[in-house]
Each structure stands twice: as C-alpha cells, then as structure tokens.
Amino acid sequence: MKRDYAGKRLWITGASSGIGRALALDAAARGAGLVVSARRKDILEELATECRAAGSPSCEVLAFDLADPRARAAACATVLAAGPLDGLILNAGMSQRATFLETSPEAFDAVMSLDFEAPVELLRACLPSMLARGSGLLVAVSSIAGLAGSPLRPAYSAAKHALAGLFQCLRSELLGSGLRVLTVYPGYVRTAIARTALGPEGRATGEEDANIAKGADPMKVARRILDAGLSGPLELKVAFDLKSKFGLFLSRHLPWAWASLSARHAKLGDRGYRPGNSRSVSHG
Numbered sequence: 097m098k099r100d101y102a103g104k105r106l107w108i109t110g111a112s113s114g115i116g117r118a119l120a121l122d123a124a125a126r127g128a129g130l131v132v133s134a135r136r137k138d139i140l141e142e143l144a145t146e147c148r149a150a151g152s153p154s155c156e157v158l159a160f161d162l163a164d165p166r167a168r169a170a171a172c173a174t175v176l177a178a179g180p181l182d183g184l185i186l187n188a189g190m191s192q193r194a195t196f197l198e199t200s201p202e203a204f205d206a207v208m209s210l211d212f213e214a215p216v217e218l219l220r221a222c223l224p225s226m227l228a229r230g231s232g233l234l235v236a237v238s239s240i241a242g243l244a245g246s247p248l249r250p251a252y253s254a255a256k257h258a259l260a261g262l263f264q265c266l267r268s269e270l271l272g273s274g275l276r277v278l279t280v281y282p283g284y285v286r287t288a289i290a291r292t293a294l295g296p297e298g299r300a301t302g303e304e305d306a307n308i309a310k311g312a313d314p315m316k317v318a319r320r321i322l323d324a325g326l327s328g329p330l331e332l333k334v335a336f337d338l339k340s341k342f343g344l345f346l347s348r349h350l351p352w353a354w355a356s357l358s359a360r361h362a363k364l365g366d367r368g369y370r371p372g373n374s375r376s377v378s379h380g
C-alpha cells in the first residue's frame with residue numbers, strides 16, 4: 097500500500113459506518129493522521145484502534161451531533177485548536193423515504209440540517225486556515241440524488257443538489273488557492289443509509305433497500321475517493337451501475353421519461369399515494 101497520504105491530517109465526518117468508516121480505514125493505511133467524527137463514540141473508539149493498527153500515526157475521536165449547531169461549532173474549534181487540517185471530508189448524511197407532501201416540516205429540516213447546513217458550517221469554520229496555508233483537500237459526498245432528483249427523497253435530493261452546487265461554486269472561487277475541491281456522487285453502496293432513512297414523521301424506517309443491499313463494496317468506493325483526492329476527476333461518479341447511468345441520462349435529456357420511470361420504481365401507487373389525496377398531506 098502506497099503511503100500517499102502520509103503527513104496529512106484529514107477530518108472525516110460520518111466515520112462510524114459505511115463509506116466514512118471505509119474512508120478512515122483506507123486513509124489510515126495510506127498514512128494519514130485522522131479526526132473521525134459521528135455520534136456513536138464507542139464505535140469511533142474501536143475504529144480509531146483499527147486505524148492506528150492499519151498505519152495511521154494519530155486518530156482523534158470526536159463524538160457529536162452534526163445537526164446541532166452549537167455542538168458542530170465546538171467540534172470545529174476543537175479540531176482547529178489541535179493542529180492544522182489538510183483535508184475535510186464532508187461525508188456524514190442521511191436519506192429519507194417519504195413524498196414531499198407526506199414529509200413533516202421537522203423531518204425536512206432534519207435532513208437539510210445534516211446534509212447541507214452542517215457541511216456549510218464546517219466549511220465556514222475550516223476553510224480560512226486551509227486557505228492561509230495554501231493547500232488542502234475539500235471533499236463533498238453528494239449522491240446520484242444530487243444529480244437527478246428522486247421521488248421519496250425530496251429533502252435529500254435538495255440537500256445533495258445544494259451541496260454539489262456549493263462545491264462547483266467553491267471550485268471556481270478557490271482556483272489558484274492550492275486547494276483541491278472534489279465532489280463525489282455515489283450510486284448504490286452497501287451501507288446502512290436505507291435503514292437510517294427518515295420516514296414522514298422523522299423516524300428511521302429501518303427498512304433495507306434491495307439496490308443498496310446489492311450495492312458496491314464501501315472499501316472500493318473509499319479507495320476511488322481517496323485516489324481522486326490526489327489526482328484525476330474533480331466530479332467523481334462512483335458505484336454507478338447500468339440502471340444509474342440510464343436514469344441519469346433520462347433525467348438530463350428526457351425529463352418526462354425520468355419522472356415516469358422513477359415514479360414506477362419508487363412504487364408510489366403501491367404506497368397509496370395520489371397527488372392531492374388527504375393521506376399525502378397529513379402529518380398526524
């Protein structure tokens with residue numbers, strides 16, 4: 097294994113599971129010092145032990161709720177006080193499974209807060225010192241839903257589009273600064289993302305998604321992301337199967353066909369959903 101991240105200190109959010117955990121393990125083997133964050137401290141502590149064993153010179157654990165503005169401000173202060181940051185990987189996120197009209201305002205806000213506001217606030221806090229040093233890596237983990245809006249994921253699609261748009265803007269604004277600005281759009285990756293997706297009232301559905309259960313290995317995805325962190329495409333589509341590629345093509349070139357196909361795929365009819373019926377606007 098090449099130690100091509102040796103001497104760098106990376107902060108990876110959402111490191112307790114899935115893609116974030118895989119990123120931490122791969123970055124550790126490539127020699128990076130790490131800050132790993134998520135809510136579940138015990139899992140992060142175990143991960144830190146694994147990362148040190150894999151070759152990371154240091155692995156700091158930061159357990160906090162990214163959706164809590166005060167907790168994330170405190171976390172940023174802690175990370176920056178401990179030393180310079182060479183990379184910020186904005187990976188934490190959660191999805192949802194409810195139509196726009198079914199989704200309570202609180203559930204909508206919860207997704208936006210974690211998937212968009214938290215990355216904005218972390219950037220606001222960390223970017224100035226990275227700019228002052230004239231080098232560094234910014235990574236946004238968006239989604240295929242950040243390229244093509246999908247039914248039952250209204251806040252998630254909005255947040256992932258917003259994150260991708262922000263990064264496109266930053267890439268121009270930071271041109272010549274020495275910072276590398278990378279946006280990642282995963283397709284289907286085998287993680288907990290479907291089980292933790294929020295239902296209409298903001299509780300996790302706990303339901304598996306067949307496409308995600310059959311999705312790509314998170315370790316392979318992590319390797320592609322960290323490779324792109326050093327060179328190659330700045331807009332990385334990863335774990336796109338044929339269905340994802342076809343869907344993306346339709347959304348771009350035949351929007352009506354994408355609407356029809358994605359509505360059928362989401363089985364909106366089977367859910368009893370009809371635009372305008374009373375069930376679809378009731379939040380209980």
Ligand SMILES: NC(=O)c1ccc[n+]([C@@H]2O[C@H](COP(=O)([O-])OP(=O)(O)OC[C@H]3O[C@@H](n4cnc5c(N)ncnc54)[C@H](OP(=O)(O)O)[C@@H]3O)[C@@H](O)[C@H]2O)c1
Binds near residue numbers: 112163190241281
């Ligand atoms: N898997 C896919 O197919 C797929 C496809 C497209 C995009 N993505 C994106 O990939 C990223 C990683 O997701 P994943 O698939 O690896 O899902 P995952 O296994 O569910 O991991 C999500 C991570 O986010 C953390 N997190 C959730 N809520 C948090 C909160 N309030 N505060 C702090 N951390 C929180 C979780 O940790 P705790 O629960 O310990 O807090 C966990 O570490 C997400 O941005 C997701 O949208 C995934």
